[in-house]
Amino acid sequence: xxxxxxxxxxxxxxxxxxxxxxxxxxxxxxxxxxxxxxxxxxxxxxxxxxxxxxxxxxxxxxxxxxxxxxxxxxxxxxxxxxxxxxxxxxxxxxxxxxxxxxxxxxxxxxxxxxxxxxxxxxxxxxxxxxxxxxxxxxxxxxxxxxxxxxxxxxxxxxxxxxxxxxxxxxxxxxxxxxxxxxxxxxxxxxxxxxxxxxxxxxxxxxxxxxxxxxxxxxxxxxxxxxxxxxxxxxxxxxxxxxxxxxxxxxxxxxxxxxxxxxxxxxxxxxxxxxxxxxxxxxxxxxxxxxxxxxxxxxxxxxxxx
Amino acid sequence: xxxxxxxxxxxxxxxxxxxxxxxxxxxxxxxxxxxxxxxxxxxxxxxxxxxxxxxxxxxxxxxxxxxxxxxxxxxxxxxxxxxxxxxxxxxxxxxxxxxxxxxxxxxxxxxxxxxxxxxxxxxxxxxxxxxxxxxxxxxxxxxxxxxxxxxxxxxxxxxxxxxxxxxxxxxxxxxxxxxxxxxxxxxxxxxxxxxxxxxxxxxxxxxxxxxxxxxxxxxxxxxxxxxxxxxxxxxxxxxxxxxxxxxxxx
Numbered sequence: 001x002x003x004x005x006x007x008x009x010x011x012x013x014x015x016x017x018x019x020x021x022x023x024x025x026x027x028x029x030x031x032x033x034x035x036x037x038x039x040x041x042x043x044x045x046x047x048x049x050x051x052x053x054x055x056x057x058x059x060x061x062x063x064x065x066x067x068x069x070x071x072x073x074x075x076x077x078x079x080x081x082x083x084x085x086x087x088x089x090x091x092x093x094x095x096x097x098x099x100x101x102x103x104x105x106x107x108x109x110x111x112x113x114x115x116x117x118x119x120x121x122x123x124x125x126x127x128x129x130x131x132x133x134x135x136x137x138x139x140x141x142x143x144x145x146x147x148x149x150x151x152x153x154x155x156x157x158x159x160x161x162x163x164x165x166x167x168x169x170x171x172x173x174x175x176x177x178x179x180x181x182x183x184x185x186x187x188x189x190x191x192x193x194x195x196x197x198x199x200x201x202x203x204x205x206x207x208x209x210x211x212x213x214x215x216x217x218x219x220x221x222x223x224x225x226x227x228x229x230x231x232x233x234x235x236x237x238x239x240x241x242x243x244x245x246x247x248x249x250x251x252x253x254x255x256x257x258x259x260x261x262x263x264x265x266x267x268x269x270x271x272x273x274x275x276x277x278x279x280x281x282x283x284x285x286x287x288x289x290x291x292x293x294x295x296x297x298x299x300x301x302x303x304x305x
Numbered sequence: 306x307x308x309x310x311x312x313x314x315x316x317x318x319x320x321x322x323x324x325x326x327x328x329x330x331x332x333x334x335x336x337x338x339x340x341x342x343x344x345x346x347x348x349x350x351x352x353x354x355x356x357x358x359x360x361x362x363x364x365x366x367x368x369x370x371x372x373x374x375x376x377x378x379x380x381x382x383x384x385x386x387x388x389x390x391x392x393x394x395x396x397x398x399x400x401x402x403x404x405x406x407x408x409x410x411x412x413x414x415x416x417x418x419x420x421x422x423x424x425x426x427x428x429x430x431x432x433x434x435x436x437x438x439x440x441x442x443x444x445x446x447x448x449x450x451x452x453x454x455x456x457x458x459x460x461x462x463x464x465x466x467x468x469x470x471x472x473x474x475x476x477x478x479x480x481x482x483x484x485x486x487x488x489x490x491x492x493x494x495x496x497x498x499x500x501x502x503x504x505x506x507x508x509x510x511x512x513x514x515x516x517x518x519x520x521x522x523x524x525x526x527x528x529x530x531x532x533x534x535x536x537x538x539x540x541x542x543x544x545x546x547x548x549x550x551x552x553x554x555x
């Protein structure tokens with residue numbers, strides 16, 4: 001991974017008695033998709049806004065592309081793109097008009113017509129903002145955040161409120177943006193999204209970073225078990241399963257069997273044990289531990305969202 | 306530093322957005338015209354002895370023109386700006402290198418153009434539609450219109466800077482606007498008002514716009530309206546200073 005694009009050291013932000021961000025430090029490196037996950041109110045948006053320079057931290061230092069957010073605001077704004085969690089435009093402004101306008105705010109804008117094409121909005125060029133669907137509005141805001149060809153893109157909960165199809169389309173878009181060499185700082189309260197998209201993830205709760213690593217390392221550090229789940233006719237004798245090395249527990253309920261365990265070749269050993277004892281089974285699947293389990297292990301509770 | 310590229314584009318977009326808003330166009334550009342047409346239909350412009358031998362439209366035309374400036378400055382611009390702040394449109398601009406001064410300049414220029422357009426339509430319709438005689442000089446009248454528009458836009462931005470929400474802007478707009486319309490003589494001629502009302506009206510800025518327009522239209526020079534020019538100029542200077550100090554994106 002490349003040089004540090006964002007450096008945060010000892011960041012603290014208070015609102016009255018509430019400490020929204022409680023002394024956090026981390027770096028973001030060039031070319032990565034850095035994710036910040038956590039429940040609503042964990043301090044994600046406040047963190048992003050302090051880094052963007054839209055909010056002034058109470059303590060700590062922040063450097064973005066070597067500049068001081070808020071202080072070097074106009075120079076920094078030329079090189080970053082921001083997509084807000086709640087974003088707005090005048091209802092009657094047209095899509096093409098908007099991009100043309102925003103392109104005029106920067107010294108070296110991209111050709112906005114191409115950008116519209118890439119984001120699948122060319123057909124909507126003459127449509128007023130208010131007539132766009134949620135997914136189209138979100139794509140327009142991404143286009144606005146990209147029109148200056150930024151080095152660093154901030155996306156604050158880009159898929160919140162989108163239908164599943166638009167959400168998948170958005171994931172594809174974020175991956176395309178990274179493939180073009182940009183660094184992306186993304187916040188989300190979806191663990192699935194963080195796992196799928198991010199190179200590194202910071203898990204936040206109550207204004208603190210509870211853990212920061214690649215999704216794979218975070219999950220591996222849990223040493224959590226894999227579950228093999230399948231259906232059987234009637235009841236089976238589960239002893240053939242509990243004798244397998246690596247199996248810790250077997251549950252049987254309502255024609256469904258769940259085998260808990262870990263270790264390499266765990267799934268293969270379960271299947272061969274079933275076949276050699278001639279048990280007829282179906283609908284077999286495995287459940288791997290995910291970031292959801294990491295959050296549970298770190299905080300002792302489910303993500304509340 | 307004024308960003309000229311951004312400014313030029315933004316002025317054009319601001320004017321387009323304004324013209325696409327039917328309600329705004331109705332209340333600011335069309336209402337004074339409709340008032341003129343209705344009064345022309347009901348009262349006509351025959352000479353009347355109570356008005357010193359002048360017709361109703363002779364006396365009222367400058368009031369209808371002043372109406373355009375009053376409505377846009379006191380209600381139109383503050384409501385639109387508060388709405389944009391509340392919904393997050395201004396925040397969207399803040400995420401770019403656009404400077405607040407450039408944004409304000411674009412909004413002021415766009416609305417200035419709308420005010421001049423509205424006033425021009427009223428004057429042209431009065432002159433050529435109803436034969437209201439014009440005795441003044443066009444450049445002098447234009448100067449009066451420009452000064453009045455600028456003064457009211459500075460007031461508009463002071464209001465837009467201190468009013469937090471669009472609802473509050475609507476309430477403040479209406480509370481200030483209606484007494485202002487009545488007291489200033491924009492709707493009821495100053496000539497028919499009792500002395501006490503006219504004394505109160507002197508503290509209403511729009512009164513000075515009505516007086517200035519009326520005077521310049523009937524052939525007065527700028528030197529005969531020093532009081533109006535000083536009041537409106539003072540409003541402009543104080544307004545610009547306050548607005549520059551108070552304006553916030555969010």
